[in-house]
Amino acid sequence: MSNKSLKVNIQKKLKEFELDVDFELKNGRLGILGPSGCGKSMTLKSIAGIVDPDKGVVSLNTGKETVYFDSDNKINLKPQKRNVGYLFQNYALFPNMTVEENVACGLSKDDDYGIVSEMIKRFRLDGLEKRYPRQLSGGQQQRVALARILAYSPDVILLDEPFSALDTFLKEQLRLELVNLLRDFDGFSIMVTHDRDEAFQFCDELIILDEGKVIAKGNTHDVFENPIRVQVARLTGCKNISKVEIIDEYHLKSLDWGVTFEVSKEITPNITHMGIRAHDFAPAEKDDVNVICTENARKLEMPFEWEITLANGLWWKYDKPIHEHEFEIPQYLKVDPKNIILLEE
Template sequence: MNLLVDIEKKFLGFNYKVAFTADENTLGLLGSSGSGKSMTLRCIAGLEKPDRGRIVLNGRVLFDSEKRINLTCQKRKVGFLFQNYALFPNMTVAENIGFALNNISKDRLREKVAEKISMIQLEGLENRYPYQLSGGQQQRVALARALAIEPEVLLLDEPFSALDNHLRNHLEKQLIKTLSDYNGISIFVSHNMEEVYRVCKRLVILSEGKVEAEGEKEEIFNNPHTRTAARLTGCKNISLLKIVDDYEIEAIEWGCRLNMSTKCNKELKYVGIREDHIDCAESFYEENVFRGWVVDTLISPQKITLYISFKEPLINSISYDIQLEMRKEKWDKIKDNYAYKNGYFMLPVKLNKERLILMEK
């Protein structure tokens, strides 16, 4: 199974140029709003026509600008789960699922619809209309409708965006199971990095209509090569760097020098570290440990974010260099061990060299 996408499209003030491949491992498209994620799905489905390029699905050409090939949506064998589900309000659950099943007998139609209703666990709701269903039930009907045509590729556009967190977590598990049983190519679009990480095995990061990174999710999250990829995968601490020598850099915006575990590439431009990879050291005499002042905090039910300044802050200052995240229970246990001066905690902040992310652009 293979999908090749290599397309371009020009908009007013925006050039879209995307190329990637997908296989049987669920592929995630991650990017902020306006990055080109939904446009990519619409081009694959035939709802938008690129200006140039090719789309090839399992050796079958869906679009080729040079050969003037542009198959209709109906001929592409593509299932599409839209962000708003796009169920027909005047059709029942069964009618929505069976809508695209043409040229089959009534008995076979009933059989396939019943099969999909069982798959999404909505037995007994076959005759209900969309307005009689919860958001989660509507999503499952839309997924069953997309799968009913036995598509070669399944496109999922922000399928959890309209759901509350509890329902989202439940349906996410269901979707992962459904995709593991699906014998085809699946592409999952989201702006939520944690969601993409849980659902997908491979990842394409889009930014301003371009591919910023492509590969295995672990590699992209652990070692993003660009500042944009690092930010989109959740790295909040990024600084310009200057190379001091082969194994030492200066983090210009943090105002500190860092020892490195590997020889520095002269092309490096930025250094980053994720907020949950920063720790409080036992002393100030360890490697890459700096005096950090807690200038602000942000508390959520399970964790606390500490905003740290490496320069002794002025009174009532909220200017910070990095942010550190830990569980509330840990902070409550250790905070009294640190100095408290002029209204600020002062901590030995450790930037472990094994956790530093180095980027060339």
């Protein structure tokens, strides 16, 4: 796997902004996380050959290099020549074809059609072979679409918001199935999502896209733990973000919450904001470090957590068992200095 790579360096002028994406994937699963309309799907379509970038290069190396697109050398392989599997949001099954016909439709006449029954079995579609897409549930449709992709052994699988059309229960179930499937897949996979949980669960590497630009990239855990920029912290789910005034190398004042905090990392002059994740508070004594008074806090019960909003706007999430409905908000909360995220604008 180590000598494999997928290189993407593309630019394309869109209506609202210019898409400018540059990354190299050497193994495993990449996530592209970002808000709606930031250029995520356009990036996937450019890799698949559905859309042409204005300039740039897309190439795959699996021991030998295949150039999908190169604007300088006027190379632009047709989608069917790229050996890329694309899972669309709506699965794009052929409505007039049965399940087995849909699974087989990506194969050439030289392929072994025994793979169709293998895929039917692998994706638990036995008994549904003669049904049409309209006779299937959303989850079954997704499994047919994945079986169709994997039947022709693609080098790259592209997943465009694969769970957006599913209800919550089905989403959880299919997430687990897809995680296991992609772990066993020997090629590259790229998933586009605006759901930070999906990105965290699926992807070894993560790119965060905002208005067509890559604003963060790296190991998924590292990007979540140290987002560096305000917008990256927001997109990875940080609920508490405030402007700050730097007091000294290890202390700053939150201008939005009116609290002074001690931090564990030296504060550099480029720090303009701080973040605290909503699960990172703990009950405290009055004289602990980084203490916040909870007077006039409000609580909202969710099935598996309490959402506590403090009077100054800070938000605390506290896990709870489903059968416990009483909760006394402690008088004071604290946050560990190492859990304070230092952020640049």
